[in-house]
Amino acid sequence: MISTITNAIAAGSAAPLPLEKVPLEAYVPPAKPSLIGLSRSELSERLGEIGVAPAQRKMRVQQLWHWIYFRGAKSFDEMTSISKDTRAELAKHFTVDRPEVVAEQISNDGTRKWLLRLPSGDKVEKPHEVECVYIPETDRGTLCVSSQVGCTLNCAFCHTGTQRLVRNLTAGEIVGQVMVARDRLNDWENRESGRLVTNIVMMGMGEPLYNFEAVRDALLIVADNEGIGISRRRITLSTSGVVPNIIRAGEEIGVMLAISLHAVRNELRDVLVPLNRKYPIEELLQACRDYPGASNARRITFEYVMLKGVNDSLDDAKLLVKLLKGIPAKINLIPFNPWPGTAYECSDWDQIEKFSEYIFNAGYSSPVRTPRGRDILAACGQLKSETEKLSARERQALRAMAMTD
Numbered sequence: 001m002i003s004t005i006t007n008a009i010a011a012g013s014a015a016p017l018p019l020e021k022v023p024l025e026a027y028v029p030p031a032k033p034s035l036i037g038l039s040r041s042e043l044s045e046r047l048g049e050i051g052v053a054p055a056q057r058k059m060r061v062q063q064l065w066h067w068i069y070f071r072g073a074k075s076f077d078e079m080t081s082i083s084k085d086t087r088a089e090l091a092k093h094f095t096v097d098r099p100e101v102v103a104e105q106i107s108n109d110g111t112r113k114w115l116l117r118l119p120s121g122d123k124v125e126k127p128h129e130v131e132c133v134y135i136p137e138t139d140r141g142t143l144c145v146s147s148q149v150g151c152t153l154n155c156a157f158c159h160t161g162t163q164r165l166v167r168n169l170t171a172g173e174i175v176g177q178v179m180v181a182r183d184r185l186n187d188w189e190n191r192e193s194g195r196l197v198t199n200i201v202m203m204g205m206g207e208p209l210y211n212f213e214a215v216r217d218a219l220l221i222v223a224d225n226e227g228i229g230i231s232r233r234r235i236t237l238s239t240s241g242v243v244p245n246i247i248r249a250g251e252e253i254g255v256m257l258a259i260s261l262h263a264v265r266n267e268l269r270d271v272l273v274p275l276n277r278k279y280p281i282e283e284l285l286q287a288c289r290d291y292p293g294a295s296n297a298r299r300i301t302f303e304y305v306m307l308k309g310v311n312d313s314l315d316d317a318k319l320l321v322k323l324l325k326g327i328p329a330k331i332n333l334i335p336f337n338p339w340p341g342t343a344y345e346c347s348d349w350d351q352i353e354k355f356s357e358y359i360f361n362a363g364y365s366s367p368v369r370t371p372r373g374r375d376i377l378a379a380c381g382q383l384k385s386e387t388e389k390l391s392a393r394e395r396q397a398l399r400a401m402a403m404t405d
C-alpha cells in the first residue's frame with residue numbers, strides 16, 4: 001500500500017485528499033453557563049448583568065479568579081471569602097463546571113488519557129467529545145490539549161483528520177481541559193515546584209490556529225500568574241501551517257511555536273498536509289523567520305513524522321537542514337503512530353537513527369520523540385473519539401481518493 005502511495009507521489013499523480021472538510025458544527029451553550037474561560041473583563045460584565053454594583057466588581061473578579069484558577073474551586077460554595085448572598089446569586093446563574101469526564105485510561109507508562117464530553121445540543125445522538133492526554137516525565141509533566149472536536153484538515157497520516165464531526169472548542173472548554181487534569185491529578189494542592197502539570201502543548205485534536213480567538217483567550221488564562229500560572233515558555237502551540245495566524249500567535253499569545261512540517265518538498269507535503277496547497281513550504285518558513293520572539297533561546301520546533309519509504313531518506317534530511325538554515329530551530333522526529341485503517345508505516349529504527357544523526361551532525365538538536373501511551377491510543381495523531389469513527393468503507397474510500405489518478 002505504502003509503495004503505491006509513494007509511487008503515485010513520485011509520479012505526481014496522487015489525487016490529493018480534500019483540503020478541508022465541511023462546515024463547523026455550532027456550539028450550543030448549556031442552560032447555565034460556566035464562568036471558566038472568561039477573561040477578567042468578561043467576568044466583570046457577567047457580574048454586572050446579575051446586578052453586582054460597579055464599585056464591587058473589580059474585587060469580586062479578583063476573588064473569583066483566585067478561587068477558580070488558583071484554588072481550583074468546583075462550586076461557588078467553596079468560595080468562602082465571597083459573601084453568602086453573592087455566592088447564592090452566582091450559583092443561580094452560573095456554574096464553574098469543567099467538561100464532563102466520561103472515561104479515564106491509564107497507560108502502562110503512566111500516560112493518562114481523558115475522554116471529555118461537551119455540550120452538543122443533541123447529546124444523545126451526537127455527543128461532542130475530545131481527548132486530552134497527560135504525559136509524566138522525570139523533569140516535567142506535559143498536558144496535550146485539544147482545540148477542536150475533530151479537525152477540518154485532512155492530514156493523510158493523522159487519525160483525528162479522519163473524524164467527520166468538527167466544531168471549535170470555546171475558550172472555557174480549552175481551559176477546562178487543564179482544570180480537569182489538575183482535578184484528576186490532585187494538582188491544585190501542590191506548590192509551584194511540585195506541580196504535576198508543568199507544560200502545555202496544543203497538540204491534541206484540532207488545528208489551534210483555525211480556532212484562533214478561543215485558543216488565544218484560553219492560553220492567556222492558563223499563563224496568567226495569578227491563576228494557573230504556566231509560563232508562556234512552557235506552552236507550545238503546534239500548527240500544520242496556517243500562515244496568516246502564525247505571526248498573530250506570536251504577537252497576541254507569545255507562546256512557543258511548533259510547526260508540523262513532515263515533508264521538505266511541496267509535492268509530498270501537498271499530500272501529507274493538504275493545507276500546504278494553500279500555504280506552501282516557502283511561505284510557511286518565511287512566517288517562521290518573522291515569528292516574533294524566535295531566538296536561539298526560544299527556538300521553533302519543527303515536527304517531522306517518520307513515514308517508512310515516504311519522507312525518511314537521507315536526501316530528505318539534507319534538504320531539511322538546508323531549508324531551516326537561518327531559522328532558530330530544533331527538529332522533533334516523531335515515529336509514526338499507527339492507527340486502525342492507516343496505510344502508512346513507521347520508518348525502521350535504523351533509518352530514524354541515520355536521519356537523526358545527519359541532522360545532529362548538521363548542528364540541530366534532533367530528539368526522537370518516544371511514543372507515549374500507545375497502548376491506550378494516546379500517542380500523537382492517534383486521538384479520535386470513538387463516536388466519530390468512520391466505517392471501514394468510508395476509510396477505504398478516503399484512501400482510494402488519495403491514490404487514484
Ligand code: SAH
Nearest residue numbers: 158203206207238239240260303337380381
Ligand atoms: N493540528 C496541529 C496540532 C495537533 S497534531 C498540527 O497538526 O500541528 C500534533 C502532532 O502530531 C503534529 O505534528 C501532527 O502532525 C502529529 N501527528 C499526527 N498524526 C500522527 C501520527 N499518526 N503519528 C505521529 N504523529 C502524528
Ligand code: SF4
Nearest residue numbers: 151155158161206240
Ligand atoms: Fe488536523 Fe493536525 Fe491532524 Fe492535520 S495533523 S489533521 S492539522 S490534527
